[in-house]
Amino acid sequence: MSQVQHSGHRERLRSRFLQTGAKGFQQHELLELLLFYALPRINTNNIAHSLIESFGSLPEVLEADISCLSSVKGINSSSAAFISLFGDLCRNCSDYCHKPVKLSSVRKVREYFLNYFSSVSSEMYLILSISPSNDLLNVHSFTISEFSSISGAARKIAEISVRNNIRRIIIGHNQPEQPPMPQEKDYELTRIFSETLSPLGIEICDHIICGCGKAFSMHENGAYSFI
Secondary structure: OOOOHHHHHHHHHHHHHHHOOOOOOOOHHHHHHHHHOOOOOOHHHHHHHHHHHHHHHHHHHHOOHHHHHOOOOOOHHHHHHHHHHHHHHHHHHHHHHHHOOOOOHHHHHHHHHHHHHOOOOOOEEEEEEEEOOOEEEEEEEEEEEEOHHHHHHHHHHHHHHHHOOEEEEEEEEEEEOOOOOOOHHHHHHHHEEEEEEEHOOOOOEEEEEEOOOEEEOOOOOOOOOOO
């Protein structure tokens, strides 16, 4: 990428963030945007992808220690320290003002997804990890292309879940241009995820489909009774 293209890409990403905030951004895009300030003269797109691939998700990148971050190509000691500092700041702010999100009913789960997807215009998936007491623990977002191979996506979720000792998840699927009714691919995805995760002791609590401002719970409607 030429210097002119590189500069133009940065400005487009910054402008998009200023217009919409973080919603609608993929994890690697947010990390790429963050790295603009640590690596001002380097194309950070590939580096952001490498970090996500190495650690599994943006939250896990921010949790990583400096030595592990520095092992990723393109990350030097200064940028590793910057990422680690940002992670510490996030945790400190969260400890100070964060109130646990309680997803104790299907209604609250539907509301959570509808709120999250309200400003997202593209099809995507969201995986929520929740505690035994239904507190939201973590959020992982995926593009539709990352779910093009359902078995591959299931293995990736399994790796993330095992690494983080996750035992319960909720699947969210945003299809903004269609009514939220399950299609054959939704049944197949839920089945394959169940076959992959259940032997690892990971429970799929629900699969919520959102579209046209409405949400459909597959669990509530008995749409995956085979689990």
